[in-house]
Amino acid sequence: MKHVIEGSHAISEAVKLARVDVVSGYPITPQTHIIEAISEYCANGEMKAKFIPVESEHSAMAAVVGAASTGVRTFTATSSHGLALMHEMLHWAAGARLPIVLGEVNRALGPGWNIWMDQSDSLAQRDTGWIQLYCENGQEAMDTTLFAFRLAELVNLPVMVVIDAFFVSHTFEPVAIPEQEHVDDFLPPYEPRIALDPDNPFALFQMAPPNVYMEMRQSIHRAMEHTLDIYHEVENEFDAVFHRRYGMIEEINCENADIILVTTGSATSTARQVQMDMEKQGERFGILKIKTFRPFPGKAICNALQKAKKVAVLDRNFSFGSGGIFAQEVKGALQVLSQGPVVFNYIAGLGGRDITPDIISEVYLKTRDRDLPPCGSEWLGTSPRDEN
Amino acid sequence: MQTLNISDVDFAEPGNMSCPGCGASIAMNLALKALGQDTILVIPACCWAIIAGPYPMSSLKVPILHTAFPSAAVTASGVRAGLDMKGDTKTTVVAWAGDGGSFDIGIQSLSGAAERNDDIIFVCYDNEAYMNTGVQRSSSTPYGSRTTTTPGQGWKKTRKKNMIEIMAAHGVSYAATANIAYPEDLIRKFKKARELKGGTRFIHVYATCTTGWGAPSEYAVKIARLATRCNLFPLYEVEDGITYTLNEKGDTPVDAYLNLQGRFKHLSLEDKAGIQNQVDKDFAVLKNKLSVC
Amino acid sequence: MESQAMIKDKPTFQGLTNNVSLYISKSHASSRINKTGSWRFARPVYENKTAPCSASCPAGNYIPKVVMHLSKENIHGAFRALIQENPFPATCGRVCFHTCESACNRGSQDQAVAFRCLERYIGDMAITENFPLDAKSLAAGNAGNIKVAILGAGPAGLSAAFFLTRLGFSCEIFESTDKAGGVMQWGIPSHRLPKSVLDHEIQRIVNMGIKIHYNHSLDAEFMTTAHHSFGAMFISPGLSVPLTMGIEGESHIHQGLQLLMDIQTKDMPLKQGRVAVIGGGNTAIDVARSLKRLGADPVIVYRRRKQDMPAFAQEIVDTEKEGIEIIELKSPVAVQKIDKGFILNLVSMAPVTEKGNDGRTRVMPVDNTPETMIFSEIYSGIGATLHDSWKADADAPESAIKLDHVDFHLKDIPFLYGGDCVNDVQSVTHAIASGKEAAIALSAYVDSGIDSVKKTVDICRLGAGKALSMEIYLQGERRLNSDHVVTDTEINLDYFTSTPRIEPGHIPLKTSVTSFKEVEKTFTREAAMAEALRCYQCGFCNECENCRIFCPEISITRQNGKKMIDLDYCKGCGVCSVECPRNAITMEEEK
Numbered sequence A: 001m002k003h004v005i006e007g008s009h010a011i012s013e014a015v016k017l018a019r020v021d022v023v024s025g026y027p028i029t030p031q032t033h034i035i036e037a038i039s040e041y042c043a044n045g046e047m048k049a050k051f052i053p054v055e056s057e058h059s060a061m062a063a064v065v066g067a068a069s070t071g072v073r074t075f076t077a078t079s080s081h082g083l084a085l086m087h088e089m090l091h092w093a094a095g096a097r098l099p100i101v102l103g104e105v106n107r108a109l110g111p112g113w114n115i116w117m118d119q120s121d122s123l124a125q126r127d128t129g130w131i132q133l134y135c136e137n138g139q140e141a142m143d144t145t146l147f148a149f150r151l152a153e154l155v156n157l158p159v160m161v162v163i164d165a166f167f168v169s170h171t172f173e174p175v176a177i178p179e180q181e182h183v184d185d186f187l188p189p190y191e192p193r194i195a196l197d198p199d200n201p202f203a204l205f206q207m208a209p210p211n212v213y214m215e216m217r218q219s220i221h222r223a224m225e226h227t228l229d230i231y232h233e234v235e236n237e238f239d240a241v242f243h244r245r246y247g248m249i250e251e252i253n254c255e256n257a258d259i260i261l262v263t264t265g266s267a268t269s270t271a272r273q274v275q276m277d278m279e280k281q282g283e284r285f286g287i288l289k290i291k292t293f294r295p296f297p298g299k300a301i302c303n304a305l306q307k308a309k310k311v312a313v314l315d316r317n318f319s320f321g322s323g324g325i326f327a328q329e330v331k332g333a334l335q336v337l338s339q340g341p342v343v344f345n346y347i348a349g350l351g352g353r354d355i356t357p358d359i360i361s362e363v364y365l366k367t368r369d370r371d372l373p374p375c376g377s378e379w380l381g382t383s384p385r386d387e388n
Numbered sequence B: 001m002q003t004l005n006i007s008d009v010d011f012a013e014p015g016n017m018s019c020p021g022c023g024a025s026i027a028m029n030l031a032l033k034a035l036g037q038d039t040i041l042v043i044p045a046c047c048w049a050i051i052a053g054p055y056p057m058s059s060l061k062v063p064i065l066h067t068a069f070p071s072a073a074v075t076a077s078g079v080r081a082g083l084d085m086k087g088d089t090k091t092t093v094v095a096w097a098g099d100g101g102s103f104d105i106g107i108q109s110l111s112g113a114a115e116r117n118d119d120i121i122f123v124c125y126d127n128e129a130y131m132n133t134g135v136q137r138s139s140s141t142p143y144g145s146r147t148t149t150t151p152g153q154g155w156k157k158t159r160k161k162n163m164i165e166i167m168a169a170h171g172v173s174y175a176a177t178a179n180i181a182y183p184e185d186l187i188r189k190f191k192k193a194r195e196l197k198g199g200t201r202f203i204h205v206y207a208t209c210t211t212g213w214g215a216p217s218e219y220a221v222k223i224a225r226l227a228t229r230c231n232l233f234p235l236y237e238v239e240d241g242i243t244y245t246l247n248e249k250g251d252t253p254v255d256a257y258l259n260l261q262g263r264f265k266h267l268s269l270e271d272k273a274g275i276q277n278q279v280d281k282d283f284a285v286l287k288n289k290l291s292v293c
Numbered sequence C: 001m002e003s004q005a006m007i008k009d010k011p012t013f014q015g016l017t018n019n020v021s022l023y024i025s026k027s028h029a030s031s032r033i034n035k036t037g038s039w040r041f042a043r044p045v046y047e048n049k050t051a052p053c054s055a056s057c058p059a060g061n062y063i064p065k066v067v068m069h070l071s072k073e074n075i076h077g078a079f080r081a082l083i084q085e086n087p088f089p090a091t092c093g094r095v096c097f098h099t100c101e102s103a104c105n106r107g108s109q110d111q112a113v114a115f116r117c118l119e120r121y122i123g124d125m126a127i128t129e130n131f132p133l134d135a136k137s138l139a140a141g142n143a144g145n146i147k148v149a150i151l152g153a154g155p156a157g158l159s160a161a162f163f164l165t166r167l168g169f170s171c172e173i174f175e176s177t178d179k180a181g182g183v184m185q186w187g188i189p190s191h192r193l194p195k196s197v198l199d200h201e202i203q204r205i206v207n208m209g210i211k212i213h214y215n216h217s218l219d220a221e222f223m224t225t226a227h228h229s230f231g232a233m234f235i236s237p238g239l240s241v242p243l244t245m246g247i248e249g250e251s252h253i254h255q256g257l258q259l260l261m262d263i264q265t266k267d268m269p270l271k272q273g274r275v276a277v278i279g280g281g282n283t284a285i286d287v288a289r290s291l292k293r294l295g296a297d298p299v300i301v302y303r304r305r306k307q308d309m310p311a312f313a314q315e316i317v318d319t320e321k322e323g324i325e326i327i328e329l330k331s332p333v334a335v336q337k338i339d340k341g342f343i344l345n346l347v348s349m350a351p352v353t354e355k356g357n358d359g360r361t362r363v364m365p366v367d368n369t370p371e372t373m374i375f376s377e378i379y380s381g382i383g384a385t386l387h388d389s390w391k392a393d394a395d396a397p398e399s400a401i402k403l404d405h406v407d408f409h410l411k412d413i414p415f416l417y418g419g420d421c422v423n424d425v426q427s428v429t430h431a432i433a434s435g436k437e438a439a440i441a442l443s444a445y446v447d448s449g450i451d452s453v454k455k456t457v458d459i460c461r462l463g464a465g466k467a468l469s470m471e472i473y474l475q476g477e478r479r480l481n482s483d484h485v486v487t488d489t490e491i492n493l494d495y496f497t498s499t500p501r502i503e504p505g506h507i508p509l510k511t512s513v514t515s516f517k518e519v520e521k522t523f524t525r526e527a528a529m530a531e532a533l534r535c536y537q538c539g540f541c542n543e544c545e546n547c548r549i550f551c552p553e554i555s556i557t558r559q560n561g562k563k564m565i566d567l568d569y570c571k572g573c574g575v576c577s578v579e580c581p582r583n584a585i586t587m588e589e590e591k
Ligand SMILES: Cc1ncc(C[n+]2csc(CCOP(=O)(O)OP(=O)(O)O)c2C)c(N)n1
Pocket: B024, B045, B046, B047, B048, B068, B069, B070, B097, B098, B099, B100, B101, B102, B127, B128, B129, B130, B131, B132, B133, B138
């Protein structure tokens, strides 16, 4: 049955359905609704979980690290500065190989306080060892959250379910909320490979000297690769129960496209509209939506893009002194091709600015009309303001 | 002399990585005698993160969860929550942090856990500086002390933070100081803390670091004992933030304590007199709070 | 609370999970793989040392061990440790002048431990509880049943019999009187040593299978014949002949020793009036206090200062408490009989700076005009000397070995002289030392010949002093102790708070001065335990376990009841050695 709920609550609902045991939470706009709803479920008994209202995001992650170490299912959510404050513990959770699921609402970082959409926060955490799954809308947020627990527990890696500030988090959409029994069919009880137990004592996450540290890091890497290998199968399981799937990437008309726009998150929805219009006008325009950023499905992306002439990566983030982060990654993936498409990089929609259909069109046209990209990335929709 | 009656059942093992004469090791050995097998320890960055053993070894017979430096208390809260969800009520969750991990970087998480009254025991083993990183000052470093970040004439001119009062002010059911030189008292306090399930209990254990304090290793216990005898580290308990009980009364001048340690050797007679003065005042303040004497 | 983690009956997707790499930092070994012993620069070694009290006790009592048992309320154990070295605990616990207490390290913290009284407590308990001299308490040597004749059943002779019997000799004692005990029997009044106590302790020795021939004359004839029937002789005749002063009218002076003997053996004479007792030693004191009890008003007249009196300090104090005046620095020069008594002429003396040969402060007459005092009787209490008949025998041949408490003369058989006739200090405890030394010397001689005697005695010394240990001779654990005598600075005073010495106290003065009831009381059990707890037990591991408790490395464990230091892990921090309250652990540098 479909309910009209906001994206944040889609995640909260999924957490409830996933029968999570321990949730920690600390408020930050635009994430707050997620944990508010969960704390309410816990308070009214809808959810049999322990909700820990911690005093910081660093602690939010530490709390679930502690809980997950006892072998229970855990969740927390944050955004922006909260994620930044969590940074140390993000490393800890991944290095500890704990299947924690984190709801992350993409938001810009200050100063210049800004509570609006921007991917810089989550992308800054790309090297922490977390799986990152970006969602386009409320339904995907719901489904991805359920999926995330399954995936995390299979590969012993934490998973970040990422949604856009406001565009997804605060937008009410019809979302199919699955039945508990279906969720239970998809998501079996967690059988931890790691759990603290006084009857079987060991030290966990102790100092790792140079003779083993590297292998342990490599093990995280292997688990990431393993994730790429089994992702499809897990989606099959999901599909079998819920009749939906998203793929690590989604190709929209990529087969026939000369130009493929690479998008993530809710901007994809806008792009879908523009693409349809363009296609009607005879443009050979395709879209590649990247859902799974970590592990980065480079091979699949390469396959999807290799026939195109040009690729336009739309980045709602920026790595200062370099460029859009998705663009960097896509370029890297295409390196294996001897004659791959030319990659254009556009920066748009930072700090909550809208990515309008006009911007998408502009991206398309600018890419179509030029043979080669300019050096570096192009910032779209900015005015030459430089007040100070 | 009355002999000490201390169990010879140990939950710690030899071969750990502590310096010779490590007070923190003694603290752990004794504490575990009281806590017993059904204990999960959470240890943040600190000397004990090393003492407990680098991979693949562990120097303790109870489970240890290592966590990041600022997070001992809340990681323990998380462990507690996990155990609660598993229906495990017998296990005691103990956060075991250094003074840095309690007074400084760990205070936020500790205060949070205490305010939520999470069902954990938080132990600060206090060696009065960041020892693991090579003797830098912490907010537990006492007035007059030299450390590598308060060197030479820049010796520490500010006082040690009064951590137990901070914890007592949280109204936790049990806050106590303990000292490795008073093993029976220490064990009694850990047992008491273990029994008082259901909320946050805080134990502040004085644990000599002869390496960092510039003292011969064999004086580890002697110096700790003097800290209490000189009233620099009074042994007392606070229940519910209200009921104060003093366990030991000291009457020794602070010189006896200061003079054994290199970290104080630059102090002039006036400096020492000043310390004595402060100690006397502090002790008078404490005595005013006593409900049971 | 039902939790997700507890629901176990749902299907799982096994195929997906099998081969995920999961190499995390999770321990799977004990830190025992890390042999931290290799870090060590110095190693702790359990090394019991010599307590100053033991070293200064002529009988070599193993005081720390005795007190250790006592403090653990193991009185039988305490007795066993005591009787190892001393057959007369209840007696010594009353009459010994307790050099142990002067040497006690605790003296520099507050007051010495009242060991003499503890010894008495243990000795008395042994009597009331009738503790046996069981095999456990007395390790036995094997001297092939050689027969030893012991001349004199005083403390030296009885002790010699006790120790020799333990070493496998068979002893017969020849005693000239009709009672055993010597000076303990007839010289020490019962207000200090009740006869029942003494008799019990003597009987305990006799019960070991020792034959005593009473009323046996020990004349020259006996001496010449006896040695044909014995393999060795131990001769301890005691000092039975009172010393004389060589003053005018000395015949008017009664012998104090005779009075003491009479009190024991005859009806008690009643005395009255002011009576002078000349002397400053224990005999003078005993005589004066006995006179008091017989109804007289005794005065002690001494030629030196009060602080020079050889009598035990406590005895002097007690004497004065009983109202007996001590007149110091007066030396008798003549006695005259008058109607109602005797005039004692005294010259005043004054100390001079130069010391006498014996190291004591000398006194010289101030002026020669004597003053006179009138007494109803005058007693001499200045001591006694050896009977002439023994003098020739006791004179050493060239081959004689002079030990501290024994002269060892090897004639056709060994003749060993001991007791007062040999000792510098004439006391019961020194007599015990003679008995022990004789036993060790004789046993060494029998085992390994004359050359081994001195060496063997040396091995048995406590802290290289004069006191000997039978336990060491018998290869007991005490032999492992180092000779180092523990000093007060080596005690960890952190463990000993200042607490005043506890003493058992005295019966009321009124009762004591009117009867021969024992003056000093004995400890109650509680008081004995409390006083025992004051003892540092210097240099003696009393299993307090501090070392184990404080070892940061858990390297001290107990295996089969014995503490062990696991050198695989001990880092050599030295905490154990400092926290040992009593210096029973020594740090030795690693080579
Ligand atoms: C976030 C963070 N900052 C700094 C450190 C480095 N560090 C590790 S241990 C330590 C000092 C610990 O001091 P304390 O808590 O007093 O324990 P001790 O080592 O003295 O036993 C520091 C500064 C760290 N691990 N993490």
